[in-house]
Amino acid sequence: MTITVDGISKRFGKFQALDNVSLDIPEGKLTALLGPSGSGKTTLLRIIAGLESADNGQIAFSGQDVTNLHVRDRNIGFVFQHYALFRHMTVAENIAFGLNALPRKQRPPKAKIQKRVSELLEMIQLPHLAQRFPAQLSGGQKQRVALARSIATRPKVLLLDEPFGALDAKVRKDLRRWLRNLHDEFHFTSLFVTHDQEEALELSDQVVVMSQGHVEQVNEPTELYARPDSRFVFDFLGQVNVLSGEVKHGTLSQGNAWVTVPGIQHQGDAQLYLRPHEVRLATAPSPRANLPLRIEAVSLIGSEVRVELRPEGWESEGSDNIWEVGISHAEFNQQRPVRGDLRYAVPEVGHLFTGTGARPATVGWAEAEQTPNIRLIN
Amino acid sequence: MNNSQSSRHRRVGDSPVVKWLLTGLAITVATALLIVPLLVIFYEALGAGWGTLADNLLDQYTLHAIGLTLFVAALTVPLNLVFGTALAWLVTRFRFPGRKLLITLIDIPFAVSPVVAGLLYLLLYGRNGWIGGWLAGHDVQLMFSWPGIVMVTVFVTCPFVARELIPLMQQQGSEEEEAGVVLGASGWRIFRTITLPNIKWALIYGVVLTNARAVGEFGAVSVVSGNIRGQTNTLPLHVELLYQDYNIVGAFTSASLLAGIAVFTLAVKGFVEWRQARTLNRLQTEEIAQ
């Protein structure tokens, strides 16, 4: 079942939660609604579910208008952020609730309901907890029960509001994998809300980035990360290093820092965005850039070494005037960077924003330079 | 080691002198103002022995007063139960203009003098009132008769159920009910299987408190009842009549029945609070265990 969101607006008093949002959510895919708090993602999810009504616009499931259909009749599964398990019912009773609530004609006989409940308990790997009450479960267990409850009536659409928001890191990772498997097995159209970019990128087939009631960008996770459409998406999806300056005759410069921008015709103000992995560190300026930075901190984070550097003789825009560069352990062992050392950043791929709202131009140096770059350091 | 707790939390008023002084003072105040008066009711009722107590209880006017009082409560409590539940559902499950005003309006019976409450009904439904006058033309008399007593009792006790439910339902939120709707349950099913079990104890206490106040209302009822012995005399009015007749033991006998209901009410309240505290404790210890 596809979900079509067309021109949805919603206002709470003076606050414009959603402003003319349109979206297509493909059938059988796991889609993430990603955004900071207040971006309207939860409101959009609740409007799709029918828990909230929009001021304007239309919601359609597989082309059929459901805008005025009551949530009860939309046949969706919904997982609430805080689970909303019925606290005085056992786990089994919780899961059976939707089946027992079916109109008499559609309601399966008791034995069938019981069978379905034990299937679901099997699936969430909690058959031994059937007679427990929600208060006696851990967060991760509650979340699984909430999921089982929501899919008991075999909905075509599964909506999840911050499904892992209240769980600790380890449980979160396990549940994520589990949800992914579940989705691959059953192929409902799933849509989940999250503010965690890592979760969105890791779990989903498609990410919808939202900000201030607008959709910023929709794309597959890998594409989204590699080619953000806007400064907002760039900033929101992880660490970014910025050089803000003026382009003149193919060179972007600020203070004593400069970068050649081959293939760019624009003259005037511009910002170059670089991901930590799109930058190398060298001990001397290269022909393509002069970006002197002094090392502030070196930290080993799992499989990667993170180097934090402060611009020397120029200023970075954004977070604390710090650049972040990721290097491999091999490079780390070779270079032995220490706090206080002076290094020069050498960009590999960059994204140049000119003017407001425009998409960035991708800047590549490798083809532009005749001589292959000097990979030798030290 | 044994005073580890006090050394962990050094709080104001922890010194033994202050502690025992204040505790002693509080126990004295509570005993003198609350416990002794409660005991005196039963003491006075038994002042002339068990035989007199039985005689007083079986007096025909007393029996009639008991019957009327129970009858009034039996009508009042269900009415206010429905109203209180509906109002609590309305103001805790929906947002709409005028919601806060409704919550304030419901407190009016708390603030109004019971005599004024009785007067309000007398003016409207009495023989000279604009509804009462019309009704009198159709040979219907509400005031100085049991319907009037029921009406003012409903007025005086209408906030209690709602007042017990509103804070609890506000705190519980409506996510569980929303989950019920998403799962396709009908309105009645949601209320019966999701909401009701969650508010059961507060509802019970609200009902018991409503009952206690309905049984014991004096000021408002005395305005509209006409105090006709054996006809419109409720138990509290009967207490007053006996007291003014200098039948002190008789007055305290009837009073002890009412005091018994009050003690029962307090016991129910204690039980409900104990249950809530127990659930809370269990949740907390389980959270710690995890």
Place this chain on the structure above:
Amino acid sequence: MSTAHQASAAPQQRWPRIGNRSKRVLPGFGLSLGISLLFISLILMLPLTGLVMEVSAMSFDQFWFVITDPRVVASYKVTGFAALTASLFNGIAGLLLAWVLVRYEFPGKRLIDAVIDLPFALPTAVAGIVLATLFAENGWYGQWLSKLGIEVAFTPVGIVVAMAFTSLPFVVRTVQPVLEELAPEDEEAAVSMGASDGLVFRRVIFPALWPALLTGVALSFTRSLGEFGAVIFIAGNMPYVSEVTSLMIFIRLQEYDYAAASAIASVILLVSLVMLFAITLWQARYLKRVEGR
């Protein structure tokens, strides 16, 4: 891709507002609104209009004459003064009880906590005869007090006693939760800086407590203004000395002077309603300030 989609949809108004749009998700809005409004109009608002009509039928001179009758004015003074004294007494006694119940452990604590609500559950007439009996000249309390030269029964002091009894729970029950919520860290911080207990109470605890205390005292005062059942048994009801305003209304009613009763009732009703709304507004403002911080 979505930005293009959004742009194309923007100028169109294909889906105008439909009346059904503001439907509510949870069931029972109409039903509960219907029951609540019916009840509030019939039980609360309609009777109030009856009083308004009765009073507006009087001329202003008549009205003024009735409500400024010397005996009635004396009853205002007695009622107001007694209610004020009773609520101030409750402010102190209630704070003491709340403090002891929250801070200390002692045998009988549960019993005392339970019995605090007795005045709410006990019929006022019963309270009245018990207090009258206890404080009578030959009663358990009265005989000792009369030796000290204090007469309670059949004096304004008796009114204060009755009012204090019936409204004691208000202060305890509003102060208690606030005391429970106080963070021990605040006190510890102050104590660790060398402040004395008295200073910490004045500077740290009392400032957090007084809004609840004031609310409790105001509720106690409002309730006392209207108290009738408990008062009339102990007050002696002597004109100009120990008659409360509620009783004045009652007396006018027994004289079948409905107009005069209504006029006096409108005065005390107005005062009660103003008190009620003032407390509600003040509480809302106070809560906003505390939670907004």
